[in-house]
Amino acid sequence: MYNIIYSSNGVCASEGFFADGVSAGLKKENAKDMAFIYSDVPCEVASVFTTNKMAAAPIRYFRSLGDVKSNFIVINSKNANAMTGQAGIEDIKEVLSHCPQEVQNPIMSSTGVIGVRLPKAKIIDGMKLFDLTKRDSASASRAIMTTDTFAKEIAFKVSLGDGSSFNIGAIAKGAGMINPAMATMLCFITTDAKVMRAEMQEVLDEVVKTTFNAISVDGDTSTNDTVFVLANGKSGAYEREAFKEALFKVMHFLALEMVRDGEGATKLVTYKVTGARDDKEAEIAAKALSDSLLVKTALFGEDPNWGRIASTIGASGIEAYEEKLKISFDNLCVYDRGEILFDAEMEKKCAVVMQHQKFTISCDIGVGDGSFKAYGCDLGHEYVKINADYRT
Amino acid sequence: MYNIIYSSNGVCASEGFFADGVSAGLKKENAKDMAFIYSDVPCEVASVFTTNKMAAAPIRYFRSLGDVKSNFIVINSKNANAMTGQAGIEDIKEVLSHCPQEVQNPIMSSTGVIGVRLPKAKIIDGMKLFDLTKRDSASASRAIMTTDTFAKEIAFKVSLGDGSSFNIGAIAKGAGMINPAMATMLCFITTDAKVMRAEMQEVLDEVVKTTFNAISVDGDTSTNDTVFVLANGKSGAYEREAFKEALFKVMHFLALEMVRDGEGATKLVTYKVTGARDDKEAEIAAKALSDSLLVKTALFGEDPNWGRIASTIGASGIEAYEEKLKISFDNLCVYDRGEILFDAEMEKKCAVVMQHQKFTISCDIGVGDGSFKAYGCDLGHEYVKINADYRT
Numbered sequence: 101m102y103n104i105i106y107s108s109n110g111v112c113a114s115e116g117f118f119a120d121g122v123s124a125g126l127k128k129e130n131a132k133d134m135a136f137i138y139s140d141v142p143c144e145v146a147s148v149f150t151t152n153k154m155a156a157a158p159i160r161y162f163r164s165l166g167d168v169k170s171n172f173i174v175i176n177s178k179n180a181n182a183m184t185g186q187a188g189i190e191d192i193k194e195v196l197s198h199c200p201q202e203v204q205n206p207i208m209s210s211t212g213v214i215g216v217r218l219p220k221a222k223i224i225d226g227m228k229l230f231d232l233t234k235r236d237s238a239s240a241s242r243a244i245m246t247t248d249t250f251a252k253e254i255a256f257k258v259s260l261g262d263g264s265s266f267n268i269g270a271i272a273k274g275a276g277m278i279n280p281a282m283a284t285m286l287c288f289i290t291t292d293a294k295v296m297r298a299e300m301q302e303v304l305d306e307v308v309k310t311t312f313n314a315i316s317v318d319g320d321t322s323t324n325d326t327v328f329v330l331a332n333g334k335s336g337a338y339e340r341e342a343f344k345e346a347l348f349k350v351m352h353f354l355a356l357e358m359v360r361d362g363e364g365a366t367k368l369v370t371y372k373v374t375g376a377r378d379d380k381e382a383e384i385a386a387k388a389l390s391d392s393l394l395v396k397t398a399l400f401g402e403d404p405n406w407g408r409i410a411s412t413i414g415a416s417g418i419e420a421y422e423e424k425l426k427i428s429f430d431n432l433c434v435y436d437r438g439e440i441l442f443d444a445e446m447e448k449k450c451a452v453v454m455q456h457q458k459f460t461i462s463c464d465i466g467v468g469d470g471s472f473k474a475y476g477c478d479l480g481h482e483y484v485k486i487n488a489d490y491r492t
Numbered sequence: 493m494y495n496i497i498y499s500s501n502g503v504c505a506s507e508g509f510f511a512d513g514v515s516a517g518l519k520k521e522n523a524k525d526m527a528f529i530y531s532d533v534p535c536e537v538a539s540v541f542t543t544n545k546m547a548a549a550p551i552r553y554f555r556s557l558g559d560v561k562s563n564f565i566v567i568n569s570k571n572a573n574a575m576t577g578q579a580g581i582e583d584i585k586e587v588l589s590h591c592p593q594e595v596q597n598p599i600m601s602s603t604g605v606i607g608v609r610l611p612k613a614k615i616i617d618g619m620k621l622f623d624l625t626k627r628d629s630a631s632a633s634r635a636i637m638t639t640d641t642f643a644k645e646i647a648f649k650v651s652l653g654d655g656s657s658f659n660i661g662a663i664a665k666g667a668g669m670i671n672p673a674m675a676t677m678l679c680f681i682t683t684d685a686k687v688m689r690a691e692m693q694e695v696l697d698e699v700v701k702t703t704f705n706a707i708s709v710d711g712d713t714s715t716n717d718t719v720f721v722l723a724n725g726k727s728g729a730y731e732r733e734a735f736k737e738a739l740f741k742v743m744h745f746l747a748l749e750m751v752r753d754g755e756g757a758t759k760l761v762t763y764k765v766t767g768a769r770d771d772k773e774a775e776i777a778a779k780a781l782s783d784s785l786l787v788k789t790a791l792f793g794e795d796p797n798w799g800r801i802a803s804t805i806g807a808s809g810i811e812a813y814e815e816k817l818k819i820s821f822d823n824l825c826v827y828d829r830g831e832i833l834f835d836a837e838m839e840k841k842c843a844v845v846m847q848h849q850k851f852t853i854s855c856d857i858g859v860g861d862g863s864f865k866a867y868g869c870d871l872g873h874e875y876v877k878i879n880a881d882y883r884t
Contacts, residue, residue: 152806153805153811154803154805183802183832184832185815185830214799214803215832322807323802407572407574407575407607407715408606410575410715414545414547415544415713415714418545421545422546422575435575440607440608440609
C-alpha cells in the first residue's frame with residue numbers, strides 16, 4: 101500500500117538536496133549555462149549511460165571512480181567534452197579540484213558541441229557563483245537546456261502504508277527528435293529514500309527500458325546521454341515497489357516531455373504494438389515506426405498514410421503477415437487482417453485524429469502476445485532548420 | 493580481355509528488345525504512366541526483391557511462377573498493388589490475361605500508393621496502347637517515374653577478346669532519400685548476352701551488394717523494390733567477368749542516379765569507411781552515416797560538424813575507439829587518432845568542400861582491414877515538403 105502524489109521543486113523536493121543554475125558566459129546574453137546539485141550528506145549513486153563507443157570524458161571519468169558515494173554534480177551546457185581524449189579527463193579533474201570544501205567525490209556532466217576542449221577558465225569562474233544553500237531546481241533545469249524550448253522538471257511525494265514517506269524529483273534536458281541518438285539527453289534524479297546502491301541500480305535498469313529507451317533506438321545514443329539517481333537516505337523510508345513506481349512516473353513523464361519538445365515537433369504520437377511474437381519484436385516494430393522518416397513526415401502533413409505504417413512494420417524484420425496485421429488511428433481501424441477499411445470517409449475521420457496534438461497509432465501483428473509502446477513525434481521544417489544551423 | 497563502352501537506348505540497346513511508355517490516365521494530364529518491355533524471343537530471368545514482409549502482389553505473383561522463361565514485363569506507376577492480399581494477385585492475373593498473343597509468362601511490376609486496389613479497367617485499356625514494335629526506352633523510363641525528378645537510363649556495349657560482343661541496358665526509378673526503404677526503387681535490365689539463369693542470378697546477387705544495397709539499409713526496403721534482369725541470348729556472346737563488370741557499371745550508375753535524385757537532395761556524398769574490423773562492420777558504419785538525420789541535416793546546412801560523424805560511428809555498434817578514429821572531408825583530415833585538427837581555418841576549408849555537389853567523407857576506424865563505400869544525400873526542406881504531401 102502506497103500513495104504517490106505530485107509535488108514541486110524538482111531535484112530540491114527531496115530533503116537535504118540543493119541546486120541552482122548560474123551564468124558562466126558559455127551561452128550568449130548571460131543565459132544560465134551551469135548548474136549544480138548538492139546533498140548535505142553523501143549519496144548512493146545509480147547511473148545509466150550511453151552505449152556510444154565514443155562516450156564523452158565526463159562518463160569515462162565517472163566510471164573511473166568506481167562505486168563511490170558522492171554529494172555533488174557540476175553540469176555545464178554548450179560543450180560536450182566529447183572526442184577530447186585523455187585531455188578531456190584532465191580538464192575535468194582540474195575543474196573539479198575547484199569544488200567547494202563540503203563536496204565529496206564530485207561528478208561532472210556536460211552537453212553541447214562535440215570535439216572542442218572544455219572552456220576551463222570560464223567554468224571554474226562559474227563554479228565560484230555556486231551558492232550551496234540555494235534550492236532553485238527550476239534555475240538548474242534552465243541552465244542545462246540546449247535546443248530545448250522548455251525546461252523539464254518533476255517531483256513526487258511517496259507515502260507508504262506504515263505512515264513514513266519519501267520524496268523523488270528530477271530535472272532533465274533533451275529535445276533531439278524522438279531519439280536521444282539525435283541530441284544528448286541528461287536526467288538528474290534525487291531522492292531522500294533510504295535505498296542501497298545495488299538495488300537502486302537494479303530498479304533503474306528496469307525502468308529505463310520502458311521510459312528513456314522507449315523513445316530511442318537500442319544502442320543508438322549520443323556521446324553524453326546520462327541518467328544519474330542520487331539517494332541520500334534522509335527520509336529513512338523505502339519500499340521497493342513504491343520506489344520503482346515513483347521512479348517510473350518521474351522518468352516516463354520526462355521521456356514524454358523530451359518527445360513533446362522534439363526539435364520542431366508539433367505532435368506526440370504513441371506507437372502501440374501488440375500481438376508480436378514476443379516483447380522484443382514488438383519493441384523493434386514500435387521503434388521502427390517512431391523512427392521512420394516517411395511516417396514522421398506523414399504525421400507532419402496530417403496524412404493518414406497507413407500504407408507507410410504497414411511497409412515499415414514489414415521492413416522492420418519482425419515476423420509479420422499481411423493477412424494478420426491490424427492498423428488503427430486511435431480507435432479507427434483502417435486495415436483489419438486483409439480487409440482495407442480505409443475509404444474517403446475514413447480518410448476524413450483519420451485526418452481529424454491526426455490534427456490532435458496527441459494520438460495513438462496501434463498495430464496488432466496477430467502472431468503472439470508481445471507488446472511494446474514507443475513514443476515519437478513528427479518531422480517538420482523546423483527540425484531541418486534547427487539541425488542545419490546547430491553549430492552556427 | 494574485354495572492353496566496355498557507353499551506348500544508348502537503355503533497355504532497347506540489347507538486340508531483340510522493345511519498350512515504350514503510354515498514358516493510361518493513372519497520372520494527371522495524360523502523363524505516361526504505363527510501360528512495357530518485350531523481347532521477341534523468350535528470356536532467362538534473374539531477380540532481386542525487397543525483403544519487406546509485406547512484399548507487394550506483383551512480387552508474390554512472380555514468385556508463384558517458378559523458374560519460367562518470360563519475354564514481357566508490364567509496369568504501372570501510381571499504384572503499388574501492395575497490402576491488397578489475394579485480391580491483388582487476382583487483379584494481376586486478370587490484367588495479364590489481356591497481354592498480346594506474342595507474350596509468354598508475362599510479369600507485372602508496380603509502384604505508387606500502398607493499400608489501394610489496382611485500377612484494372614484503366615490498366616487494361618492502357619495495355620491496348622502498347623505497340624510491341626516500338627523501341628523507345630526513354631519513353632518507358634519516364635512512364636515509371638513517381639517522385640523522380642529525372643528519368644534514369646543507361647546502356648553499355650561489351651566487346652570480348654574473341655571479337656564477339658553483347659549489349660546490356662537498363663531503366664530505373666527511385667528517388668526516396670538515399671534509402672529505397674523510403675520509396676520504391678524499380679530497375680529493369682535487359683541483355684542479349686548468352687547467359688544461363690542460375691549464373692546470371694549468382695552475378696546479380698553479388699553486384700547488388702555494392703550497388704543498390706550500398707544506398708540502403710539491409711532489410712529495410714519498400715514493399716515493391718525490384719530488380720529484374722532479362723537475357724535473351726541473341727548476341728550469342730558471353731564472358732562471366734565482362735558480364736559482371738558491365739552489370740556493376742549499370743547498377744552502380746543507376747544507384748547513384750537515385751541518390752542524386754533523392755527527394756529534395758542537393759548533394760551526393762560518398763561515405764568511405766576503412767580500417768574496420770571487417771567488411772560487414774565497415775558497411776554498418778558507412779550506412780549509419782548515410783542514414784543519420786543529424787549528418788544529413790548538417791550536410792544540407794554545409795556545416796562540417798565532424799562531432800556528429802564521430803558520434804554516429806560510436807553509436808553504430810561497431811568496434812571503434814576515440815583514439816584510433818580518423819575523419820576527413822575529401823582530403824582534409826579534421827580528426828586524427830586523438831588529435832583534433834579542426835580549427836577556425838580548417839572549418840572554412842571544410843565548408844568550401846561541402847559547398848560542392850559531390851564530396852567524400854572518409855572514416856578510418858583503425859582496427860582492421862574492413863572497408864565499404866555507402867552513398868547518401870542531404871536532407872533539406874524539400875524532403876519534408878514532398879513527403880508530408882505525398883498522397884495529396
